[in-house]
């Protein structure tokens with residue numbers, strides 16, 4: 214039957230992994246004139262595909278439905294096939310594969326299925342939704358089609374990333390997300406390390422002890438004299454000052470996380486949900502005692518985490534490798550892991566995880582515990598690598614525009630590149646353009662300006678998105694090969 218369709222539509226390419234037969238119908242995905250469709254074939258008597266919208270094509274005593282990849286058809290597909298819905302991933306190795314353009318999922322799956330990692334295909338923060346001009350549901354829809362196209366049946370997760378308010382949770386639940394990354398960053402008291410003991414005592418008393426279900430005196434007696442054995446015989450034994458400072462710094466973080474977790478579970482008791490806590494965006498690295506304190510308090514408050522993102526030592530800048538003392542990172546990571554084991558074995562989560570090849574080596578060589586790595590911008594950079602190869606003049610325009618936007622757009626990012634080091638597009642020959650994607654300065658300039666490039670800076674300006682999408686669709690093979698190769702490099706060090 215598939216052959217019949219392909220014979221009648223000679224310019225059509227079949228995605229072979231997508232073919233799925235159930236009792237009454239055959240489903241498969243094709244590409245026609247650089248557009249993708251879901252095709253459903255049914256014998257005339259059966260009616261199962263009624264939920265799908267599309268053109269009905271009759272041939273003899275059977276017919277095909279040619280369905281665009283519309284929001285309605287995405288929802289119908291998720292209703293029909295459970296493997297196209299996001300699920301809970303749990304405490305096993307996982308990779309967050311942010312896909313800002315919505316066309317990288319299939320290549321992500323090609324790389325991931327060679328490993329023992331589970332994919333979090335949809336990974337979407339509220340901030341990034343605004344920059345990409347997409348909805349939370351569109352991001353899930355893109356993942357739905359990716360798993361269908363690849364015939365990936367092992368389950369994927371969907372991560373509502375850096376959620377700060379109850380409204381953020383509502384939005385992500387309604388769109389079908391299953392992982393909820395709580396970001397209580399605003400509640401961190403970074404000044405705690407500079408306070409004297411009198412100030413610390415005052416601050417400690419003023420914490421929301423009711424919400425914490427606790428009293429300062431009980432808190433102190435729980436931690437005073439603590440000796441917790443971690444890895445390699447190391448014993449964590451914080452001073453009284455460290456204990457108080459830790460709670461002053463993170464007490465409100467713990468209370469807020471408890472509130473968000475309770476809101477999620479009480480408001481949506483039937484919605485599958487797993488929780489990550491991210492404290493990665495603080496001034497100073499998370500100390501072992503701070504991690505211990507957060508984990509132990511959340512444990513006392515019955516908040517179960519699937520993962521926690523500390524702020525590790527060294528620099529995790531966007532789009533480039535780790536900068537810092539790798540040996541120190543490895544030692545600390547090992548100790549952080551020992552803390553997770555004491556409180557339920559949740560995963561350590563690496564934010565700004567793109568391109569941290571030396572960190573992957575370090576974690577892979579420990580070969581212990583479970584890890585979650587979050588990536589996003591690096592897939593956009595692979596898209597630009599493809600454009601540099603396939604349409605140099607479009608890439609030149611994007612590069613010049615990115616350079617012009619850099620000083621404004623860089624503000625919310627942790628990066629250190631220098632704009633002057635990135636050459637002007639016109640000074641480079643075509644074959645030199647793609648090498649910019651291997652240059653740290655150029656990578657960061659291109660990385661932080663994605664919102665302006667995709668969406669324009671004024672309302673509806675939409676500068677480059679359509680042209681980029683078209684170029685990638687025309688060069689799908691090259692794009693997906695670039696992505697797969699790139700993610701093989703991300704994943705190999707763990708295996």
Ligand SMILES: [Zn+2]
Nearest residue numbers: 491493564565
């Ligand atoms: Zn983060």
